[in-house]
Amino acid sequence: MKISFTLNGNAVSVNAEPDAPLLWVLRDELRLTGTKFGCGIAQCGACTVFVNGSTRRSCVTPASSINGGSVTTIEGVNGPEAEAIQAAWEKIDVPQCGYCQSGQVMSAVALLKAKPNPTDEDIDNGMAGNICRCASYVRIRQAIHDAADLASNRREIAADSNVSEATNVGLATASEGASA
Amino acid sequence: MTIKTPEIESSKNDGDIELSLPLQQDLTDWQTGHEFTVVGKPHSRLEGAEKVTGRAQYSADVRLSGQLYGAVLRCPHPHAKLISIDTSEAEALPGVHAVISQNDQFDIDWYSEEAPLFSDQLRFVGDEVAAVAAVSTEVAADALRLIKVNYEPLPFVTDMDQALADDAPAIHDGDNRVEEDSEYERGDCAAGLQQADITVENEYRTQTALHTALEAHGATAHWSGDELIVYESTQGVHAIHGLLCEKLGLPMNKVRVIEQHMGGGFGAKQTLWKPTLFAALLSRKAGRPVQLLLDREGENLATGNRNSTLQQVKLGASNDGKLTAIKMTCRINAGAYATAGEASNVAGIFQHLYHCENVKTSQVRVYTNTGPAVAFRAPGYVEACFALESAMDELAHKLEIDPLELRRINYTGRDQTGDKPWSSPDGLKTCYERLDEEFGWSQRKAPSSEGSIRRGYGLAAHEWMAGMGNPPAAVFIKLNTDGSADVVTGTQDIGTGTRTVLAQVAAEAIGLPMESVRLLLGDTAIGGVAPVSQGSFTVPTLAPAVRGAGENLRRQILEAAALLLETDATTLEIKDGEIVSTEGKHKSLTVADVCDELAPQSLQAHGSRRANPTDTTIRPFGALAAEVAVDTQTGEITVIRIVNAPDCGRILNSKTANSQVIGGVTQGIGFALTEERMVDHNIGLVLNADLEEYKIPTVADIPTITHAEVNLPDLNANNTGAKGLGELPLIPAAPAILNAIFDATGLRFTQLPINRARVLAALQAQQETAE
Ligand code: FES
Ligand code: FES
Numbered sequence: 001m002k003i004s005f006t007l008n009g010n011a012v013s014v015n016a017e018p019d020a021p022l023l024w025v026l027r028d029e030l031r032l033t034g035t036k037f038g039c040g041i042a043q044c045g046a047c048t049v050f051v052n053g054s055t056r057r058s059c060v061t062p063a064s065s066i067n068g069g070s071v072t073t074i075e076g077v078n079g080p081e082a083e084a085i086q087a088a089w090e091k092i093d094v095p096q097c098g099y100c101q102s103g104q105v106m107s108a109v110a111l112l113k114a115k116p117n118p119t120d121e122d123i124d125n126g127m128a129g130n131i132c133r134c135a136s137y138v139r140i141r142q143a144i145h146d147a148a149d150l151a152s153n154r155r156e157i158a159a160d161s162n163v164s165e166a167t168n169v170g171l172a173t174a175s176e177g178a179s180a
Numbered sequence: 181m182t183i184k185t186p187e188i189e190s191s192k193n194d195g196d197i198e199l200s201l202p203l204q205q206d207l208t209d210w211q212t213g214h215e216f217t218v219v220g221k222p223h224s225r226l227e228g229a230e231k232v233t234g235r236a237q238y239s240a241d242v243r244l245s246g247q248l249y250g251a252v253l254r255c256p257h258p259h260a261k262l263i264s265i266d267t268s269e270a271e272a273l274p275g276v277h278a279v280i281s282q283n284d285q286f287d288i289d290w291y292s293e294e295a296p297l298f299s300d301q302l303r304f305v306g307d308e309v310a311a312v313a314a315v316s317t318e319v320a321a322d323a324l325r326l327i328k329v330n331y332e333p334l335p336f337v338t339d340m341d342q343a344l345a346d347d348a349p350a351i352h353d354g355d356n357r358v359e360e361d362s363e364y365e366r367g368d369c370a371a372g373l374q375q376a377d378i379t380v381e382n383e384y385r386t387q388t389a390l391h392t393a394l395e396a397h398g399a400t401a402h403w404s405g406d407e408l409i410v411y412e413s414t415q416g417v418h419a420i421h422g423l424l425c426e427k428l429g430l431p432m433n434k435v436r437v438i439e440q441h442m443g444g445g446f447g448a449k450q451t452l453w454k455p456t457l458f459a460a461l462l463s464r465k466a467g468r469p470v471q472l473l474l475d476r477e478g479e480n481l482a483t484g485n486r487n488s489t490l491q492q493v494k495l496g497a498s499n500d501g502k503l504t505a506i507k508m509t510c511r512i513n514a515g516a517y518a519t520a521g522e523a524s525n526v527a528g529i530f531q532h533l534y535h536c537e538n539v540k541t542s543q544v545r546v547y548t549n550t551g552p553a554v555a556f557r558a559p560g561y562v563e564a565c566f567a568l569e570s571a572m573d574e575l576a577h578k579l580e581i582d583p584l585e586l587r588r589i590n591y592t593g594r595d596q597t598g599d600k601p602w603s604s605p606d607g608l609k610t611c612y613e614r615l616d617e618e619f620g621w622s623q624r625k626a627p628s629s630e631g632s633i634r635r636g637y638g639l640a641a642h643e644w645m646a647g648m649g650n651p652p653a654a655v656f657i658k659l660n661t662d663g664s665a666d667v668v669t670g671t672q673d674i675g676t677g678t679r680t681v682l683a684q685v686a687a688e689a690i691g692l693p694m695e696s697v698r699l700l701l702g703d704t705a706i707g708g709v710a711p712v713s714q715g716s717f718t719v720p721t722l723a724p725a726v727r728g729a730g731e732n733l734r735r736q737i738l739e740a741a742a743l744l745l746e747t748d749a750t751t752l753e754i755k756d757g758e759i760v761s762t763e764g765k766h767k768s769l770t771v772a773d774v775c776d777e778l779a780p781q782s783l784q785a786h787g788s789r790r791a792n793p794t795d796t797t798i799r800p801f802g803a804l805a806a807e808v809a810v811d812t813q814t815g816e817i818t819v820i821r822i823v824n825a826p827d828c829g830r831i832l833n834s835k836t837a838n839s840q841v842i843g844g845v846t847q848g849i850g851f852a853l854t855e856e857r858m859v860d861h862n863i864g865l866v867l868n869a870d871l872e873e874y875k876i877p878t879v880a881d882i883p884t885i886t887h888a889e890v891n892l893p894d895l896n897a898n899n900t901g902a903k904g905l906g907e908l909p910l911i912p913a914a915p916a917i918l919n920a921i922f923d924a925t926g927l928r929f930t931q932l933p934i935n936r937a938r939v940l941a942a943l944q945a946q947q948e949t950a951e
Pocket of ligand 1: 036038041042043044045046047058059
């Protein structure tokens with residue numbers, strides 16, 4: 001079947017079996033190999049992407065279900081949270097082998113969008129589905145806290161410099177970040 | 181100006197430049213107090229940006245034009261005879277390009293037993309029966325379902341103890357012992373036990389654990405004419421290269437193995453496994469590139485595991501705590517075949533860690549109808565440290581001697597198996613001091629109880645028989661005409677930070693800033709031979725060779741600079757890419773300027789790894805303490821904090837070292853509390869070949885883990901003073917946690933992992949005895 005969707009902001013269409021996992025469509029058909037295979041049965045989080053803005057395990061997402069939707073992968077993730085997460089990740093050298101990290105970054109970005117100032121417990125809940133055998137967890141936790149500070153600073157700067165265009169959500173998030 | 185570049189081993193130079201600086205064969209100047217500009221600094225890994233943006237290319241990410249995808253058909257029985265196999269329907273399925281099986285009659289043998297690649301004797305659930313290559317993973321999976329196999333199930337035995345029974349089914353010819361018992365004795369163990377004022381004796385069991393690298397085993401194979409190129413997820417590109425040539429009967433210049441990044445190995449990727457060869461054979465048959473990546477089930481069933489053990493341990497000591505005898509007898513579950521690579525040396529730590537004149541050990545590997553074992557991060561030592569250090573804790577408790585004090589009482593600065601000193605005789609002592617400082621062991625509170633929660637503290641000492649590094653390693657550095665350097669090695673970075681640490685050593689040795697150094701690795705066609713990244717070998721093997729090459733290059737740059745400045749080379753140094761006087765005065769000349777003068781010629785240098793000294797044994801050590809809480813109502817164990825003080829010699833990069841320590845300790849927590857491959861011995865099936873029921877730690881399970889840096893340069897080991905670190909931190913975690921559980925509850929567990937159910941059952945038994 002022909003499946004059309006928005007991938008990292010661009011319209012794409014591919015021919016795939018309706019039940020083909022999105023993971024293989026991305027990796028084999030579209031050659032975006034940043035999204036990784038770890039288990040294929042929703043047990044590790046290595047294949048995490050955004051579908052219509054929320055995290056999904058692409059290894060168990062049928063290709064047909066994304067027809068007409070939008071998909072964001074590690075190659076295309078952007079915005080203040082993504083920038084903050086990736087910068088924090090690099091700064092404290094979170095990755096070891098790095099294989100799980102595309103998935104970790106995607107889940108962390110989603111967490112930060114939902115909870116701009118996550119507690120350790122929020123992080124445990126939001127990230128426990130992403131396994132890292134090298135055990136970069138201590139740094140993942142730290143980097144998410146660092147990124148939260150960084151992202152709220154950036155939002156504040158953005159809000160200050162362009163108040164008229166800042167959305168209500170953006171301003172609310174910034175003040176929430178500042179008060180915590 | 182022209183220059184002829186010298187090799188490191190040659191002192192003769194017949195170029196235009198007379199080399200006056202002596203060639204430094206013995207580089208002993210990196211002592212404590214030596215001032216470094218790059219080495220020892222917390223440099224983030226060079227490929228960090230690639231790894232957080234999804235750009236890092238793993239072997240699984242290779243996409244070649246016309247690439248096919250492979251899959252493996254596995255035996256569903258623990259023991260069976262393959263009567264017949266019919267692959268014709270699978271071959272006829274549209275999209276299938278090649279099928280291989282016993283029908284191809286390959287003349288290739290496998291495992292130490294030299295079994296055929298496709299055998300009609302299938303000895304474990306997951307044993308490989310056939311492989312296919314098709315246009316997609318789904319078509320390959322469909323094709324597997326069309327292969328008809330006629331099996332005759334045979335009697336099997338999956339339990340190690342049952343495998344040694346007289347009436348046990350024979351897995352190979354003989355009595356299910358892989359080899360003769362390996363025995364060691366020094367002194368007179370029986371007499372030592374008799375002399376003892378006190379003895380402790382226990383039987384310890386450790387479980388089968390799975391490496392569980394997130395990137396499964398796999399390879400992409402591609403024939404270009406008669407030349408084979410393999411992109412492999414491996415800990416040793418050169419090892420894979422050699423084995424592929426051997427198995428396929430190809431000359432070494434016709435095979436090339438490449439790997440830029442790998443998604444974890446932990447020991448399981450130190451040798452060649454069948455799927456890589458399948459990819460090569462399928463690719464040859466199909467005439468197209470083939471990628472064969474294992475699924476998680478195949479990964480968990482058939483690519484190695486940490487062997488389970490049964491250890492009988494008896495310690496004898498005098499009332500003042502001195503060990504008079506150590507006795508250990510052990511069985512190791514080898515699985516269905518003996519694999520290549522590091523052996524699981526359970527006996528080692530009993531022979532080495534403590535001063536004791538009377539030591540007797542005996543170990544034997546046993547065949548069972550389960551997946552073959554292979555080295556897993558400190559093979560043997562992780563299993564053995566649990567038993568020895570639990571027994572030492574029990575001894576300390578009985579003698580009412582502090583556990584740390586008991587270990588100090590039994591200290592040795594010597595290798596008692598070779599009767600020579602350790603390369604750092606005070607290494608372990610220093611670990612004890614650092615642990616005491618960082619954990620506050622001596623000041624720790626008494627075990628406490630609050631409501632249903634009991635808290636306690638435990639510790640364990642450890643050593644690791646490898647981590648010394650070994651020749652060969654050959655390194656080549658070429659200085660580009662702009663003054664930057666390419667360091668060409670044949671090693672690989674398995675996620676430990678090798679690329680970064682070696683670049684730091686090169687930068688330091690030459691005198692260049694980090695930005696000017698590129699470290700090349702992971703390609704057998706480019707780099708000189710280097711060992712498998714196992715045994716914590718990579719840094720102590722490669723770093724001294726990199727340093728040798730770097731120093732040699734620096735010497736050449738200085739000679740050339742001296743000519744340009746019309747001065748004596750001994751008055752010059754290189755700092756951060758600039759030529760300065762030995763007093764630090766600027767000379768308005770950079771390495772780039774020197775290169776510019778030399779262009780179009782350029783400088784280059786070689787370095788190689790010297791043999792290890794024979795008058796000392798190189799050894800890394802460590803000590804670890806844990807604080808735990810046990811909820812007596814739910815049985816839940818919470819590890820609160822862990823401090824590990826490992827002596828890995830000089831720390832070349834504190835960031836990558838911290839990551840290794842935290843990662844190793846975390847795997848140790850999993851080994852202690854949750855990880856166990858489970859087999860139903862009645863039906864012979866593995867029950868948890870996935871990531872849901874095989875439980876590895878997640879972010880929610882991690883306590884505060886502190887790396888108490890010891891940083892004791894060991895220049896008896898090599899010219900950098902660094903020893904291996906990768907495996908050390910995993911070794912002591914389980915016994916320290918279990919000793920802390922004892923401290924908290926009075927319960928002594930002798931079987932791993934220790935989970936809620938086992939805690940609750942033991943608590944109940946404890947209560948019944950009390951009543
Ligand atoms: S590959 Fe999708 S969760 Fe593991
Ligand atoms: S960094 Fe290796 S699995 Fe996470």
